[in-house]
Amino acid sequence: MGLTLSWLSIIILIPLAGLFLKSLELSPEQFWNILSSRRTLNALRVSFGLAFAAACVNLVMGSIIVWALVRYRFPGRRIFDAIVDVPFALPTAVAGVALTALFAEKGWLGAPLAALGIKVAFTPVGIFVAMIFIGIPFVVRTVQPVLQDLDPEIEEAAGSLGASRWQTISRVILPSLGPALLTGLALAFARAVGEYGSVIFIAGNLPNVSEIAPLLIVIRLSEFRYADATAIAVVMLVVSFVVIFAVNRLQRWAQSRIPAR
Amino acid sequence: MTIEVRNLVKKFGSFAALDGVDLKVDNGELLALLGPSGSGKTTLLRIIAGLDWPDSGEVSFNGEDALAQGARERHVGFVFQHYALFRHMTVFENVAFGLRVQPRAVRKEEAAIRARVKELLDLVQLDWLADRYPSQLSGGQRQRIALARALAIEPRILLLDEPFGALDAKVRKELRRWLRSLHHEINVTSIFVTHDQEEALEVANRVVVMDKGRIEQIGSPDDVYESPATAFVHGFIGESIELPVQIANGVVQLGDRPLQLAADGLAPGASKLFVRRHDMLVGPPGSGAFEGAVQHVRNFGPVQRAEVALSGGETIEIDAPRDRELHVGDRIGLEPRRYRIFAG
Numbered sequence: 001m002g003l004t005l006s007w008l009s010i011i012i013l014i015p016l017a018g019l020f021l022k023s024l025e026l027s028p029e030q031f032w033n034i035l036s037s038r039r040t041l042n043a044l045r046v047s048f049g050l051a052f053a054a055a056c057v058n059l060v061m062g063s064i065i066v067w068a069l070v071r072y073r074f075p076g077r078r079i080f081d082a083i084v085d086v087p088f089a090l091p092t093a094v095a096g097v098a099l100t101a102l103f104a105e106k107g108w109l110g111a112p113l114a115a116l117g118i119k120v121a122f123t124p125v126g127i128f129v130a131m132i133f134i135g136i137p138f139v140v141r142t143v144q145p146v147l148q149d150l151d152p153e154i155e156e157a158a159g160s161l162g163a164s165r166w167q168t169i170s171r172v173i174l175p176s177l178g179p180a181l182l183t184g185l186a187l188a189f190a191r192a193v194g195e196y197g198s199v200i201f202i203a204g205n206l207p208n209v210s211e212i213a214p215l216l217i218v219i220r221l222s223e224f225r226y227a228d229a230t231a232i233a234v235v236m237l238v239v240s241f242v243v244i245f246a247v248n249r250l251q252r253w254a255q256s257r258i259p260a261r
Numbered sequence: 262m263t264i265e266v267r268n269l270v271k272k273f274g275s276f277a278a279l280d281g282v283d284l285k286v287d288n289g290e291l292l293a294l295l296g297p298s299g300s301g302k303t304t305l306l307r308i309i310a311g312l313d314w315p316d317s318g319e320v321s322f323n324g325e326d327a328l329a330q331g332a333r334e335r336h337v338g339f340v341f342q343h344y345a346l347f348r349h350m351t352v353f354e355n356v357a358f359g360l361r362v363q364p365r366a367v368r369k370e371e372a373a374i375r376a377r378v379k380e381l382l383d384l385v386q387l388d389w390l391a392d393r394y395p396s397q398l399s400g401g402q403r404q405r406i407a408l409a410r411a412l413a414i415e416p417r418i419l420l421l422d423e424p425f426g427a428l429d430a431k432v433r434k435e436l437r438r439w440l441r442s443l444h445h446e447i448n449v450t451s452i453f454v455t456h457d458q459e460e461a462l463e464v465a466n467r468v469v470v471m472d473k474g475r476i477e478q479i480g481s482p483d484d485v486y487e488s489p490a491t492a493f494v495h496g497f498i499g500e501s502i503e504l505p506v507q508i509a510n511g512v513v514q515l516g517d518r519p520l521q522l523a524a525d526g527l528a529p530g531a532s533k534l535f536v537r538r539h540d541m542l543v544g545p546p547g548s549g550a551f552e553g554a555v556q557h558v559r560n561f562g563p564v565q566r567a568e569v570a571l572s573g574g575e576t577i578e579i580d581a582p583r584d585r586e587l588h589v590g591d592r593i594g595l596e597p598r599r600y601r602i603f604a605g
Contacts, residue, residue, distance in 0.1 A: 153341050157407075159331075159333055160312065160339040161410065161413075161414055162362050163362040171362065176349050178349075
């Protein structure tokens with residue numbers, strides 16, 4: 001207990017407290033000015049907006065991938081299962097370079113898309129793509145064990161009670177997976193918000209357009225405007241904390257309805 | 262509702278789970294499908310329910326083709342061995358599920374649904390658990406809820422797959438009796454699968470004994486116990502002594518010793534002799550068809566179970582009444598009061 005607490009403090013709480021203390025050097029007015037500057041607001045909007053959109057996409061696609069991996073036996077299933085972890089393991093810079101090469105105007109995917117008039121690399125769409133890439137394993141790996149635990153017999157039971165396929169999914173399967181899906185969504189979102197390495201390669205990093213908040217922090221740091229950097233950091237921290245806290249509460253609520261077996 | 266199954270075949274790869282099964286179930290019957298694991302009994306049940314499909318053969322309910330319908334349309338209540346309750350729903354909502362998913366046109370009003378669920382919970386005597394979640398119930402309670410849930414849709418047929426298989430012995434016995442009286446009350450055509458002969462003989466009106474995808478015998482519990490149709494049935498139901506014998510020149514031989522047993526009407530060749538354990542009467546050495554030495558004795562309430570080494574070297578277990586105490590080392594004669602000999 002004591003060990004856990006001290007370790008947690010050293011690793012997590014003390015650095016966070018330091019961050020808050022640093023931001024206290026700013027007067028409320030200065031703090032507000034930094035945050036309400038157009039560039040900061042846009043960076044935060046790009047980061048949180050795209051991260052949320054990417055997490056939602058991951059939720060849907062991740063669920064489909066999980067379903068296939070758990071419920072079907074097909075050749076190469078184990079390989080696909082392993083591939084899901086690649087975004088976990090790949091250095092983010094490598095992912096960024098690879099995605100950029102792929103989606104650049106002359107890249108394998110970028111060229112056909114460019115012919116359709118869609119530009120991915122060096123636009124916010126690129127950020128979106130990178131965020132999807134790094135977020136997908138979070139959804140898959142959170143939902144997978146829960147789905148594996150879900151007895152296919154309950155689907156048969158629902159069917160024999162007269163439920164249509166859709167009723168079985170919406171009334172039986174999704175509610176059973178609910179807490180896991182929410183957790184997956186939150187983790188993918190948190191990861192996408194914090195993602196730096198892969199995004200900066202593909203983003204183009206135009207201020208106000210495709211500049212993410214973590215990059216803005218780095219830029220401010222390199223300009224020695226530490227207070228500005230911490231102010232943005234504090235906002236990201238608070239928002240992330242609120243999201244995680246909300247999901248935690250949601251999960252608690254869901255679990256109080258489904259006590260562990 | 263009558264059920265008729267004709268020449269049902271189902272293969273999983275090269276393994277024949279059902280190998281030409283014919284079965285007729287009468288209206289209001291409580292039928293047991295009894296067999297060892299892998300005998301195809303669960304597969305037969307699942308095909309009747311519409312959860313599995315046969316490779317060939319027919320299934321009809323009241324004369325109409327059931328295979329043309331999916332599980333959803335068949336209106337069959339199915340109870341799973343491991344309950345398959347919806348764990349995110351309360352007991353009440355589990356039971357109400359079948360009523361809530363009905364098409365809008367026929368769906369009952371909320372008040373009617375509530376009344377029906379209440380009625381079913383009363384029927385399974387668990388109305389006080391309505392607001393609990395399945396995880397908060399004992400195994401026996403869960404299975405009764407699963408049964409109430411299956412009954413909610415007023416099924417034409419009730420199918421139960423090893424309903425008491427996951428429960429401990431005491432609860433199992435209680436539920437058996439309870440199921441029989443429940444069936445008496447609701448009188449819906451029911452089939453249950455079990456590998457427990459005691460369960461089948463105690464609960465069912467009729468027992469279907471299966472082995473290796475085929476039906477070995479269909480009959481009343483008394484029939485299958487008292488007059489087994491095949492060697493398999495004799496060996497599977499009740500505790501039997503099984504001895505390999507030879508029939509030659511109208512004489513039954515165990516090894517090279519002739520036995521004082523009638524061999525009338527038996528085909529010559531290798532055969533199997535079956536005697537119920539309690540049908541072996543103990544006498545002094547030299548009396549009876551067999552002779553042997555007692556090797557081990559255990560007492561089970563009214564009977565003593567003795568392991569006896571026959572003079573030919575075979576070891577058998579007999580159940581003898583306690584009126585004559587047996588001791589290790591005793592030499593005894595054994596006379597089968599009743600026996601059956603099957604070819605093969």
